Amino acid sequence: MKKLGPWLIVIVLAAVVVAYRMKYVRPEAAPGGGVVAVGQKPDEKEIEPPREEPKQAPPKKEIEEPRPPDPGAAELFIKAAEAEKQGDARAVDLYREVVRNALGSEEATQAAAALGNIYYKQKQAARAVQYLKIALAGKLAAQQRRTLRQKLDELSAGLIFDPQNNRRASYHVVKPGDTLSVIGQKYQIPWELLQRLNRLEGTSIRVDQRLKVVQGPFDAVIEKSKFKLSVYLGNKYVKSYDVGLGKEDSTPVGSFKVISKLKKPDWYRPGKVLKYGDPENALGTRWIGFMKGYGIHGTWEPETVGSQSSEGCVRMLNKDVEELFDLLIKGKSKITIRK
Secondary structure, three states: OOOOHHHHHHHHHHHHHHHHHHHHOOOEEOOOOOEEOOOOOOOHHHOOOOOOOOOOOOOOOOOOOOOOOOOOHHHHHHHHHHHHHOOOOHHHHHHHHHHHHOOOOHHHHHHHHHHHHHHHHOOOHHHHHHHHHHHHOOOOOHHHHHHHHHHHHHHHHHHHHOOOOOOOOEEEEOOOOOOHHHHHHHHOOOHHHHHHHHOOOOOOOOOOOEEEEOOOOEEEEEEHHHOEEEEEEOOEEEEEEEOEEEHHHOOOOEEEEOOEEEEOOOEEEOOEEEOOOOOOOOOOOEEEEEEOOEEEEOOOOHHHOOOEEEOOOEEOOHHHHHHHHOOOOOOOOEEEEEO
16 A cells, blocks of 8 residues: 555546646637637637628718809899890799899899799789798898888788688688687687688677688787887798887897787876876877886877887887787787897
8 A cells, every 4th residue: 555655646636637627727719709628629610701891981072073153143133134124934034043043142132022023913922922031131222121021011911811812711610609709719819800801890700600710829029120020920921010119228128928908098107097098198099018017009109110219118100000909919929029
């Protein structure tokens, strides 16, 4: 047994070494990502083929190929004007090309004005409105601007309010219990507008009667720098009016809701009430309140419209404020006042 001692030690050590290698030495990685034991060749079938890098698309050209130049806007406008003078129908296409190719230029503004006038004469209201809006967005002489705006207001209002214009019109069939006020509340418009839309003399309506309606509310935007109030139905322009504003820029700026409406309003002054019809009552025929102490009202002094002469309110001609009164609705219509 003593003679076998060293050999036994060698055998034990060898077993320990083998056990250690089996437990702690990692197998070699195969080239394709597989795993093989130490000293063993990988199976060729298990080796994945090398992956190709994706091909990149050629870079786009930063500079586009040059396009053939269009005729100059000024030259094209002169051709269009000459064609119009000669009664040539091609003038319309030439004007439209100027507007399309040079929008924002003086030539495009005048071409749009010409198209607005042509379509106005042809009683194509929708097209006339389209080009009159483009023209009025550009630089125009004061008199030309007034003339075009009058035509735009006439046509825009006509598209909505003319009882004989049924283009895209909506109708309400009167049901039991309906009144003009009830119907107006449903469509968020004043009942006076229903009268106007349907040429009603009074307020009487009958069951099954078909009434023309529009879906409100109407809103107003006042631009102080232009002394102008514009009416919108949604994002659709309706009409503009000249206004007077408060002395020393006292008309407030912001977004408000109509909070009150009065016909033939009395004027409440510190310590006294000036009844409608009193020579000192400056409110005119209508009052549309949008903030405590502030409102849009008529005036007996038309020369003050277009200037800063009120105590902070917005002044309008009586005939204009009466129209506006029939469009805006209490609690719904928004009044936005900008610098």
